[in-house]
Amino acid sequence: MEKLGIPSVPMATKSFADLAKSNASKRGMPHIRACFTPHPVWGKTAEQLMAYVEGNDPVSGKPLMQEIIDGLTVPLIAEDTKTGMMDVNVGPPVYGPDTLDNLQIHFLNNGMTDFLPIIIPTPEKVDAMLKGSSHHPDEVVGKMAAGAFAAWTFTVRQVAVNAVMAGCEPEYFPILLAVASSGMAALGSSTSSFAYSMVINGPIRDKLNMNYTIGAMGPFAQPNATIGRAWTLIGKNLGNGGIPGDTYMGSQGNNTNYNNIVIAENEKDSLWTPYHVQKGFKPEDNVVSLFAGEDIRQGHGARGAGVLENPMFDDQISDMFRTLTSQFDALVICDPLTIKRLVEQGYDTKEKLTDWLWKNTMRTAKDYRDSAFVYTFHYPRALRGEEPYATWYKCPEGTLIPYWPKPDNIVLVCAGGQTNPFFQVGNLTYRVSVSIDKWM
Amino acid sequence: MNRRKLLSLLGMSPALLAGAQMEAQQPKAAKSGKVAAAENAQFEALNPKGSPPPVKLIPMAPRLDSVHGKTIYLVDTGFMSGGVLLQQMQIWFNKNYPDVTVVFRKKAGSYMEDDPPLWKEIKEKGNAAIMAIGH
Numbered sequence: 357m358e359k360l361g362i363p364s365v366p367m368a369t370k371s372f373a374d375l376a377k378s379n380a381s382k383r384g385m386p387h388i389r390a391c392f393t394p395h396p397v398w399g400k401t402a403e404q405l406m407a408y409v410e411g412n413d414p415v416s417g418k419p420l421m422q423e424i425i426d427g428l429t430v431p432l433i434a435e436d437t438k439t440g441m442m443d444v445n446v447g448p449p450v451y452g453p454d455t456l457d458n459l460q461i462h463f464l465n466n467g468m469t470d471f472l473p474i475i476i477p478t479p480e481k482v483d484a485m486l487k488g489s490s491h492h493p494d495e496v497v498g499k500m501a502a503g504a505f506a507a508w509t510f511t512v513r514q515v516a517v518n519a520v521m522a523g524c525e526p527e528y529f530p531i532l533l534a535v536a537s538s539g540m541a542a543l544g545s546s547t548s549s550f551a552y553s554m555v556i557n558g559p560i561r562d563k564l565n566m567n568y569t570i571g572a573m574g575p576f577a578q579p580n581a582t583i584g585r586a587w588t589l590i591g592k593n594l595g596n597g598g599i600p601g602d603t604y605m606g607s608q609g610n611n612t613n614y615n616n617i618v619i620a621e622n623e624k625d626s627l628w629t630p631y632h633v634q635k636g637f638k639p640e641d642n643v644v645s646l647f648a649g650e651d652i653r654q655g656h657g658a659r660g661a662g663v664l665e666n667p668m669f670d671d672q673i674s675d676m677f678r679t680l681t682s683q684f685d686a687l688v689i690c691d692p693l694t695i696k697r698l699v700e701q702g703y704d705t706k707e708k709l710t711d712w713l714w715k716n717t718m719r720t721a722k723d724y725r726d727s728a729f730v731y732t733f734h735y736p737r738a739l740r741g742e743e744p745y746a747t748w749y750k751c752p753e754g755t756l757i758p759y760w761p762k763p764d765n766i767v768l769v770c771a772g773g774q775t776n777p778f779f780q781v782g783n784l785t786y787r788v789s790v791s792i793d794k795w796m
Numbered sequence: 797m798n799r800r801k802l803l804s805l806l807g808m809s810p811a812l813l814a815g816a817q818m819e820a821q822q823p824k825a826a827k828s829g830k831v832a833a834a835e836n837a838q839f840e841a842l843n844p845k846g847s848p849p850p851v852k853l854i855p856m857a858p859r860l861d862s863v864h865g866k867t868i869y870l871v872d873t874g875f876m877s878g879g880v881l882l883q884q885m886q887i888w889f890n891k892n893y894p895d896v897t898v899v900f901r902k903k904a905g906s907y908m909e910d911d912p913p914l915w916k917e918i919k920e921k922g923n924a925a926i927m928a929i930g931h
Binding site for chain 2: 359360361364366376384385387388393398399400402406421424429431432437439440444450452454455463477479482503504507508509513517518521589593594731732733736739
């Protein structure tokens with residue numbers, strides 16, 4: 357609005373005061389006249405919100421409406437009309453020389469870690485990491501941003517620095533370059549505390565000794581652990597994410613952000629097509645597929661036909677789906693034993709099961725429309741006529757509608773060591789698949 | 797009888813043995829020269845940060861002489877209850893500044909999406925805007 361010549365006042369709640377000021381500066385308008393109400397607005401009655409309007413801005417202490425009117429009418433000063441470019445300082449290219457202990461403290465105190473000890477990225481270690489790829493150290497890999505902030509660019513060398521810090525070996529490096537090239541950070545800026553996941557397919561899983569059997573998603577193998585950790589550090593350092601109150605606003609945080617949900621698919625023991633082949637790659641290709649969403653949960657608590665004597669996993673997965681939000685899709689991770697049982701039930705392809713799940717997991721239109729996430733993300737799409745949201749908003753309250761627009765919104769992969777026929781369900785949406793081979 | 801079993805029979809934790817041993821291992825004198833040298837060795841570390849783009853400063857729009865007789869748009873970006881808050885603000889303007897024309901609009905798309913037709917409308921028909929941009 358200001359760019360169009362319209363004087364404006366942006367308004368947020370006081371919890372976002374630092375974020376609003378910092379974001380305005382990063383976008384070139386450091387003196388924007390933002391005002392703030394008490395927090396929160398969501399869930400307050402009209403009477404309570406009128407009290408906000410008639411009360412004071414809790415940040416400035418001045419009457420809110422007078423501050424807004426002043427923001428629109430008090431003449432500008434020279435600082436407000438400045439033009440030109442402003443550089444952003446991210447520190448020197450090299451720190452030290454200093455002791456390893458002091459460097460560790462420096463990285464920790466300057467927000468460059470995940471608050472766990474790191475491997476100090478000495479030039480020698482970074483050079484060794486760079487040998488894991490044929491790409492030139494100065495090649496630009498891509499851009500990354502936390503949420504709606506300005507994207508930062510980064511090179512192969514800068515990815516390598518973060519890979520060293522996370523404890524990766526050089527042979528893991530092409531996976532990290534593939535992940536970083538997607539531009540997808542593993543730390544969002546939203547007040548929701550998002551989770552992130554990657555599914556790795558192809559021969560590289562065995563070459564790196566990735567774990568896809570017993571404890572596949574647990575802390576039991578160096579590549580699984582450190583590749584996931586590096587993704588968080590990449591988001592933090594290369595995408596400027598993960599600064600609480602500034603580029604990170606997740607109210608409660610998400611424990612999976614430490615090293616994310618890394619899944620090397622158990623292609624060897626699965627009776628279904630590997631995920632990367634479903635996405636159009638060849639079985640011998642090495643591919644990483646990225647997901648974002650809310651969380652992951654165990655399926656043992658699910659209700660379903662014949663839970664004890666004759667387990668029907670289609671029913672049980674469907675039951676778990678009813679605990680998910682529609683804002684994100686479903687990523688179902690099945691142990692090979694679960695897949696064997698599902699194949700016995702007639703689901704010899706992933707598509708047969710996703711079709712059944714899509715058609716048989718329903719809720720009423722009222723339940724759908726009562727969701728805050730749906731209001732924020734789907735209602736605007738419904739308003740502009742986008743299907744199926746427009747229909748889902750128009751139909752009678754009792755109409756049964758599916759959880760997601762298409763069966764493709766349900767993704768099935770295999771991981772696990774066959775100690776029991778279990779499954780886990782992530783409320784996670786597929787974003788992109790990237791060739792790892794391209795970064796070898 | 798070994799000491800671990802004896803402690804168990806006496807109702808004491810065998811972990812006491814580990815505690816005693818740990819204590820015995822605490823250094824009593826200064827660290828050896830080799831350890832101290834390793835701890836004092838000097839290293840360089842590469843900066844892990846990416847490269848931010850330079851920020852282009854944007855001049856703010858000229859302000860109004862006053863709000864009297866003007867048209868002010870209240871823009872709801874779609875956060876929960878943001879629209880209700882702005883509707884209270886509209887009531888406040890109607891009561892306290894009856895000569896101000898207040899127009900309430902919900903921005904199209906989710907909160908992260910742009911809405912050029914609305915910006916065009918505000919540019920053509922409005923004098924100022926108040927935007928509810930967060931929770």
